[in-house]
Amino acid sequence: MSITLYLHPFSSYCQKAKMAFYEKEIPFETRMLDGSEPGASDFAALWPIGRFPVAVEGERLVFEATGIIEYLEARFPDAMPLIPADPLAAAEVRMWDRFLDNYISYPQQRLVYGKLGREADDPPRWRAALETAYGLLDARMAGREWVAGDFSLADCAAAPALLYADWSHPIPEGLAALKAYRARLLARPSYARALDEARPWRAYFPLGAPEGRD
Template identity: 30%
Template sequence: MLELYHHGSSACAAKVRFALAEKGLDWTGHYVDLLKGEQFDPAFLAINPKAVVPVLVHDGEIILESTVICEYLEEAFPETPRLYPESPLARTKVRLWTKAVDEELHPACSALTYVLSHRHAILRNGAGSFDDFLKGAGPDGRAARELKWRWIQEGLDAPGVADKIRLYDGYLHKMEAALEKSDWLAGGAFTMADVALAPYLNRLAMLQCHGMWRDGRLPCVEDWFARIRARATFEPAFFKWMPADLIENMRANGARSWPAVKDLLGI
């Protein structure tokens, strides 16, 4: 039995849902509402002390970290459609993309999401004092909470944020270069590389940042994302679990923030 602890807006959880759907695996969901702080519930912390989703439980065994979960699914269910190529060299190409997501793109996505959308909702509802904000830190710790506080207060002017957006844009250009050679990121077949990157393009789209690839800027990326969205697995993996009010908040806040991102990137 496969059980997934997840949340609608988590890019990492969406990645695992997408992988599960592509492999045709049935699973039971446990929705952890991050916006209500349910990740800090003692029962969930006993499963994952880091207080993050996703978490996969397979026949009672706990597997953490989204990329590790996807690799586990590939190895535990070899009879299902494969997301990793057979040859060692081709698998290496896939893992270079998944490694880049884990080490660079995901942290950049967190900053971008906070600065372009979440900060507006927090400020609208009243951010309070930093001491109040610090109380909700959970396992994050003071340093991580201080960084998020600056994202909330300063937005795109917060230290390092502009660099993270440029890094994000740099990966779109790396994708363009790869997709000029083939329809999919790691070669001629759809693989885990495409699964891994899809949530991060979708996040930009939800934040109304389509201009980072549309209107002829990165045509291969635009075509790739259209192919991703056309897959039967995309809609249920990405939008079935997204609260409608969160979708609208991200759309409205992203549209409000896009002109500044556009100027930053010189688009």
């Protein structure tokens, strides 16, 4: 039975989920949530919260990017693991997944929503939050290839988070370990594929999509 993923390709959290599908080589169908496809009109009834991505397999609905990746881990145990079997290693991966979503993606999105007028516009607050998170993550990545052991759920979170964060408030030049980590993530075939699929919407990024930092 095929999995259907309700998404928009330019969404960071949709890219996070798609990256896991591509890493695990799990086929899926998509429903575009930009009004261009007739099949997406049922999304409001399916998930009244209205946030995406959402995955559907048969009668099972799975929401949030992390939840979808956790589901794929359980549903396809023989595919490439993104969460370690060891409970302590798994806890570390999940902890860094939350770090990337809460302390990189969240302040980055506040900058965007402020620009759009959806929230109070307070760039100094959110740039300072990103600066703090950047420094912590740079220290973490010193001498590491991936953020928590082998490539994992946390790195799926990191790829789109750091793409858009650097667009919104550039990573300082002195944070060499973090900049190198971002470059590795963008070169990862699974993320390069998701990013290519998002390119048609780059011009719509409210803060401007800079050249040469993708």
